[in-house]
């Protein structure tokens with residue numbers, strides 16, 4: 001059971017299907033507790049059709065339930081990205097800062113990846 005997030009915050013925005021990896025939610029829970037401000041999940045699990053509809057990359061971590069796009073209510077995407085990296089186990093995360101759109105993509109994977117777009 002996670003403290004700050006409900007599982008339906010992570011289901012597919014088009015069909016309500018799917019679920020995300022509990023590890024992903026556990027990491028977000030720790031980051032949420034540290035920050036003390038709401039984290040809005042704008043995209044979690046995506047079915048294949050929804051991933052196509054939103055222009056997601058093929059084999060997106062979203063389609064495996066291993067990714068979430070997050071808007072921090074305080075707007076500080078850079079500190080959010082840093083905290084996600086520091087809380088995730090070593091070499092297990094992808095962090096992409098979408099600076100123009102004001103959100104952070106976070107995924108759990110088997111190597112470390114980060115980028116600012």
Ligand SMILES: [Zn+2]
Pocket residue numbers: 012013014015016017046047048049050
């Ligand atoms: Zn869907």
Ligand SMILES: [Zn+2]
Pocket residue numbers: 043062067068069105106
């Ligand atoms: Zn994403």
